[in-house]
Amino acid sequence: MTDFKIQxxxxxxxxxxxxxxxxxxxxxxxxxxxxxxxxxxxxxxCGKSTILRLASGLDSPSSGKIDISTDKVGYVxxxxxxxxxxxxxxxxxxxxxLEKFDKEIIKKKTDDILELVGxxxxxxxxxxxxxxxxxxxxxxxRSLVLDPELFLFDEPFxxxxxxxxxxxxxxxxxxxxxxxxxxxxxxxxxxxxLFLSSRVIVFSGRPGKIKGEFEVPFKYPRDTKIRYSxxxxxxxxxxxxxxxxxS
Amino acid sequence: xxxxxxxxxVPPILVLLLVVGIHxxxxxxxxxxxxxxxxxxxxxxxxxxxxxxxxxxEIFRGLLLTTKVSLIGLGIAYLIGFFTALLMSQAKWxxxxxxxxxxxxxxxxxxxxxxxxxxxxxxxxxxxxxxxxIISIFPIVINTLTGLNGASRNLHDLFTLHKxxxxxxxxxxxxxxxxxxxxTGLRTSAGLAIIGSIxxxxxxxxxxxGLGMLLKVYSSRxxxxxxxxxxxxxxxxxVVVFWTFSxxxxxxxxxxxxxxxx
Numbered sequence: 001m002t003d004f005k006i007q008x009x010x011x012x013x014x015x016x017x018x019x020x021x022x023x024x025x026x027x028x029x030x031x032x033x034x035x036x037x038x039x040x041x042x043x044x045x046c047g048k049s050t051i052l053r054l055a056s057g058l059d060s061p062s063s064g065k066i067d068i069s070t071d072k073v074g075y076v077x078x079x080x081x082x083x084x085x086x087x088x089x090x091x092x093x094x095x096x097x098l099e100k101f102d103k104e105i106i107k108k109k110t111d112d113i114l115e116l117v118g119x120x121x122x123x124x125x126x127x128x129x130x131x132x133x134x135x136x137x138x139x140x141x142r143s144l145v146l147d148p149e150l151f152l153f154d155e156p157f158x159x160x161x162x163x164x165x166x167x168x169x170x171x172x173x174x175x176x177x178x179x180x181x182x183x184x185x186x187x188x189x190x191x192x193x194l195f196l197s198s199r200v201i202v203f204s205g206r207p208g209k210i211k212g213e214f215e216v217p218f219k220y221p222r223d224t225k226i227r228y229s230x231x232x233x234x235x236x237x238x239x240x241x242x243x244x245x246x247s
Numbered sequence: 248x249x250x251x252x253x254x255x256x257v258p259p260i261l262v263l264l265l266v267v268g269i270h271x272x273x274x275x276x277x278x279x280x281x282x283x284x285x286x287x288x289x290x291x292x293x294x295x296x297x298x299x300x301x302x303x304x305e306i307f308r309g310l311l312l313t314t315k316v317s318l319i320g321l322g323i324a325y326l327i328g329f330f331t332a333l334l335m336s337q338a339k340w341x342x343x344x345x346x347x348x349x350x351x352x353x354x355x356x357x358x359x360x361x362x363x364x365x366x367x368x369x370x371x372x373x374x375x376x377x378x379x380x381i382i383s384i385f386p387i388v389i390n391t392l393t394g395l396n397g398a399s400r401n402l403h404d405l406f407t408l409h410k411x412x413x414x415x416x417x418x419x420x421x422x423x424x425x426x427x428x429x430x431t432g433l434r435t436s437a438g439l440a441i442i443g444s445i446x447x448x449x450x451x452x453x454x455x456x457g458l459g460m461l462l463k464v465y466s467s468r469x470x471x472x473x474x475x476x477x478x479x480x481x482x483x484x485x486v487v488v489f490w491t492f493s494x495x496x497x498x499x500x501x502x503x504x505x506x507x508x509x
Contacts (some may be wrong), residue, residue: 056404097419
């Protein structure tokens with residue numbers, strides 16, 4: 001296995017969440033270790049996104065407890081949520097601006113990150129001129145500027161075409177391998193979950209409960225070819241089966 | 248470039264020619280010579296309105312006054328409207344408290360208010376400006392409010408996560424997001440402001456004459472040529488103002504807003 005510090009960065013203890021009469025999550029216990037890449041998978045409406053909102057503090061649990069040991073949290077949504085009136089560069093610098101970083105530092109960090117995600121040539125473009133994949137890279141870059149320790153991904157590639165999605169999966173893995181941030185990654189795709197993560201948690205439909213948990217044995221840095229291995233196919237079948245039973 | 252210019256300008260010009268043609272055929276074909284005063288031919292309208300110095304100066308001064316009243320009124324309506332919308336966007340209960348009154352400015356029959364306004368504020372420029380403000384404020388409030396409330400929940404979440412102040416959220420997220428809608432409101436209101444200024448003028452019927460009062464005087468004296476010249480000038484003013492705000496919107500937000508590009 002990979003060299004996680006065996007010390008949780010975030011722990012959910014018997015967490016439930018209701019919205020009015022509707023129970024969205026029931027008795028969730030998850031512990032995420034430093035540096036781990038955890039994928040959350042489940043049918044629509046099973047409260048996966050709610051877990052991220054709870055983790056970030058945007059919502060609070062109805063019962064149970066969440067312990068988090070970092071305040072450097074990055075959040076990436078399904079749509080890129082760029083500001084159309086800002087250039088890519090200004091968009092990428094937004095969070096650093098909100099954190100009141102020095103202008104010079106923002107510029108330096110922004111330039112570095114733009115280069116890292118391969119958007120340096122588009123820095124002065126407005127978002128409407130970008131493809132879906134590039135928008136998503138910019139959105140990722142915006143959070144990367146703050147060097148988050150815990151990254152929350154809410155189906156970030158769900159709206160992209162398969163080819164772009166595959167490419168961004170590879171890029172995200174490269175970022176993860178070099179930066180070693182902890183990831184909580186919500187997705188609908190079994191393949192994406194297995195390719196990216198070191199552990200997969202499968203949720204049932206509403207109310208969301210944990211149905212199963214899988215260790216993903218492939219070592220980082222991962223080769224894209226693992227997706228075509230028989231081991232991958234086997235694991236994918238197991239996860240898929242539980243997912244089907246649960247929805 | 249030239250081609251698209253031609254493509255865009257030729258059809259409206261053809262319509263204009265058609266209208267002028269119909270105009271002439273009514274004047275000379277339909278109306279008996281004794282009733283021709285009802286619709287004088289275009290050339291005599293243009294001559295009486297724009298080449299007889301007395302009329303030209305009258306109409307020009309009226310135009311200046313009407314423009315001034317409209318723009319001052321629109322400016323005030325914009326300031327009040329923008330800050331009202333900003334206030335409404337800050338809390339649902341404020342929005343609920345003010346919304347019906349914003350609608351009220353739109354539904355109130357302005358003619359019913361005119362005597363009261365004249366009674367309180369006299370019949371000169373400030374009374375007319377008040378009419379303009381009442382008539383033109385609604386689209387500014389509603390469009391700006393729609394824009395201020397329109398930014399996505401996720402963007403708001405990012406601001407929440409990074410503990411942005413109310414001020415930061417307003418200036419970096421809500422107001423920029425509202426700009427395209429705000430210009431839409433302004434453009435609509437600009438047309439209404441001119442209507443308001445002419446209507447106020449027309450019904451107050453006292454003080455220095457703007458286009459509204461000229462229209463009234465000309466029609467009561469059966470001066471059809473001047474009446475139609477003044478009407479034409481009023482329409483032209485509306486068009487110019489509309490274009491100006493379209494241009495401003497395009498210049499200021501067209502580089503990122505799809506609604507205002509192209």
